[in-house]
Amino acid sequence: MNTHRFSEPLRGIVPPVVTPLLDTDTLDVAGLERVLEHIIGGGVSGLFMLGTTGEAPHLSHRLRRELVERSCKQAAGRIPVLVGITDTAFVESVELAKHAAECGADAVVLAPPYYLPLGQPEFQEYLDHLITKLPLPLFLYNFPALTKVTIEPETVRRAMDNPRVVGIKDSSGNLIYFKRLTELAKARADWTVLIGPEELLSDAVFAGGHGGVNGGANVFPQLYVALYRAAEAGDLARVRDLQARVLKISSALYTVGRHPSAIIKGIKCALSCMGICGDVMAEPFHHFRENERSRVQQLLLDLAALAKVS
Amino acid sequence: MNTHRFSEPLRGIVPPVVTPLLDTDTLDVAGLERVLEHIIGGGVSGLFMLGTTGEAPHLSHRLRRELVERSCKQAAGRIPVLVGITDTAFVESVELAKHAAECGADAVVLAPPYYLPLGQPEFQEYLDHLITKLPLPLFLYNFPALTKVTIEPETVRRAMDNPRVVGIKDSSGNLIYFKRLTELAKARADWTVLIGPEELLSDAVFAGGHGGVNGGANVFPQLYVALYRAAEAGDLARVRDLQARVLKISSALYTVGRHPSAIIKGIKCALSCMGICGDVMAEPFHHFRENERSRVQQLLLDLAALAKVS
């Protein structure tokens, strides 16, 4: 069922898909189905399950496996499915990767273990060993604000020697770092570089990146796909228009709450207001209360025109 | 088999026990037996399994359960067993707590989920809900360098309203914060306040704390017990002598490696040199190589006299 052989970069929008829940440990199966169809229908290039936006670290291992299975089934080979396997425990990462392979996923995605901060040689050694255990191609995932560790350019360069490692997603928000990644990418024609923060999507593409893993694409997939395409085509005027809209969405929707979790809460709440899936969060987090929810509801009315692309 | 009813503070040394391994997912059963006897024989007041020193986040869930079961069996009610249940996933924390209760553990220990940084109200809400699911008394665990979240004094004060929460371990290294905790403790005669960093053990006791959860007590339990007792007795001269020795041990043994993991590696390596258990680390970490190992070996010779208490 594999749809992408990673013999060339994965281009376009690969949303970090939310995990619809009925309660802290029950998957919202119908909601997941609707979310995936909503996203796939928007023209995205792949699905990234079990990322930060997918609340992966906060899900039970059982639920993670169920989510992977159902997502792969639903995607049904239409677009590649990438599965986050980041875990503080080596063994759990390997187990999840095997499960993902059995379910028909196309690749796995890995950030450094995130409890005790790893030294760079420690991460390299860990990676070297882990790769030998993985049945699927691997994307690296750089998110130092959460993992306490930057995947240094030299570590990326080393990893590129291994053909089983096929790309990197960068959520550092540091475009200078990202540019170093695109410099490195010139050494491998099949290597993918994707950016996390949607506010930097067009900049990333201009800098030689291949696309974005943008949370807002859960809500408005067409808009993000259109922005990606405009950037890819070098259509500066259209990029300015669309990127400004994305910026407006993110500065409105992601700041309704006060804590770092507000981004995920905002996305789930918006999807809930749109009738796509519920807004239940995995604990330790809780969904927006009535007050925040009505602000999101109002925002969606304001943003509707922004999100519409011709 | 419960040995402590927490109707009064838990006083003394409660080492954060290392997890002896044969490989990344195989418990060193005989090593664990020897470690526990070594520690219990040193006069400690309790065992803290699955803490940071126990590499808990890096162990598979299966191995965590096995470790808890065997530790409780081995302790056999001689001293209380505390079990770390910190996890990014609510469900996994609850499951582990239930397992700990079934194995006969005396209490559980919980730090905030450590991936996305929690706002304080988010942690409070999480805690309020989690407590209702726990079959055992709960100790809080403050370690902001690793969890990104400080358990604020006001949150501690709120938690003290619940009799199922019986104390706190503080590994912040911030003695001013610790003193705020001992101020708060005056409101509950049964409330325990323990300190993590062994370099501050006597200061913590002078400030009204009840003891320490000190990694070095894996190696030299008698020394730490003696230091605790001297501080408890207000024997300043003896405290100065013993605390200076502990300082020498920590500045020597914990700085053989370069990364934050060096503390755990140093402890395990020392235990290995002493023939008590092996030095295998759970991945992503690796044991000291020959070079570091021989430095530890040499250090142990130098420190032997320091560690001897009369």
Next chain:
Amino acid sequence: MNTHRFSEPLRGIVPPVVTPLLDTDTLDVAGLERVLEHIIGGGVSGLFMLGTTGEAPHLSHRLRRELVERSCKQAAGRIPVLVGITDTAFVESVELAKHAAECGADAVVLAPPYYLPLGQPEFQEYLDHLITKLPLPLFLYNFPALTKVTIEPETVRRAMDNPRVVGIKDSSGNLIYFKRLTELAKARADWTVLIGPEELLSDAVFAGGHGGVNGGANVFPQLYVALYRAAEAGDLARVRDLQARVLKISSALYTVGRHPSAIIKGIKCALSCMGICGDVMAEPFHHFRENERSRVQQLLLDLAALAKVS
């Protein structure tokens, strides 16, 4: 002698000019003359004296005044001169601003006082009062890594109500923040937004910024001006070429030393190798020793072709 009335944005490259020294408190007058001619001859749009690259905080107040006087005289109205007045002491900032006005400077530049971290309302109140004392238009300067304080978008918006504040330079390296600034800029047709890190120059222009205050423009002014113009013209292919060269220069030249001062040391050393001015640093810093210097010398040979623009 004022050359710019700031009735429209200041567009292009405004290098943060190095301060050539004979020793820690003696200005290299001839070196300054050559540096300024080198830069002005490169087609830049203005000069920013006494910025971070100019080592302002490390110069005596006497030398700062001398530098301002000589720079204004040398510029002779050909391009506007901006003078950094950032200081921890209110009084010293005001005095320097008055001196700058007397010397014929065109504007002053101010970052928040940088010892005790200011709360945002504290900075706003400070700014409101300071502005009333300034004889020249003011640019804000955001550099949170050094001042510990981000000038929050809301603070910028408030400052824009005052017509005496005419723009902002952002050295945060955070392009998302920069984009918020260009959003705000739409409210005032005369408002300038400039970017610090040269690695982000084209991105900043695409995002609606007006140019760059880039350290590397001390060395290769033509290259930075050409990159700015290509970005302004929307010439994506040329931007890719030139921005990649700038990236190569910065990753080579600014990493010869190990400490944050390495950027300034690298620039001064390059200018010294080129015979334009000496490489003496104001204490607490010292110039590169022989080892680093020969690496810079070699780099300049490698980079010469890169820096040539047609």
Next chain:
Amino acid sequence: MNTHRFSEPLRGIVPPVVTPLLDTDTLDVAGLERVLEHIIGGGVSGLFMLGTTGEAPHLSHRLRRELVERSCKQAAGRIPVLVGITDTAFVESVELAKHAAECGADAVVLAPPYYLPLGQPEFQEYLDHLITKLPLPLFLYNFPALTKVTIEPETVRRAMDNPRVVGIKDSSGNLIYFKRLTELAKARADWTVLIGPEELLSDAVFAGGHGGVNGGANVFPQLYVALYRAAEAGDLARVRDLQARVLKISSALYTVGRHPSAIIKGIKCALSCMGICGDVMAEPFHHFRENERSRVQQLLLDLAALAKVS
């Protein structure tokens, strides 16, 4: 007029004296006189002018010199006067040190230049050179939260080779670091180690420190002197009583405001309520408004009994 030859450690309380002001650049001469008599009358062992509590970086150079002159005159050799010379500019530090010597000060105090973060070798080299220019004995001042640089133990050890460097004040709040300093101090019988945070005063003395540079001693000098003496005498019961009072004062008085400046504002406001000097702050800071002031007034009533020592 020099009162201390630093042939033995400076023991006891050396308050970081506030700078009474009439406005941002006018010294409150009468207020300064009263503050100094209030403090000296409380039994302190020295005066530290132009520290962080003295708002040194925020004062004009002219006012700094005036303050030093008047303070030395007022102290009149009764107790030693230490003068902070920390500055980002080497030349200004040297000038101020010379002025301090001319005024009859006993020593100078220096933290690392605090704009661009210094590498440790850079600070060492700077220090080596600066020492040769200083006409007075030097105390180091470690305050990494404000200077971005920790004076590493190895740097302290190197500095101890120079007999002109006579001690260190540590405001890191990190008692483990402080203990390393007292370990080092054993190598020189005349070397002084003082602690900044008053919440750790007794702990510091138990650990071998010689006293405290505590802001609260501006307000209640007797209490801090009594606490120091109790700790020095090893009177644990009295230490517990007095240290708890100091903790109550600091947690009440220093948290009336929200920003880091709140500590200084609280001290000045308390002195103002007590009629000793006004509460004017040097800009960028402003004194407490009516609301905070009445809270301080109320606090002083509550704390009066606490501050009384028998």
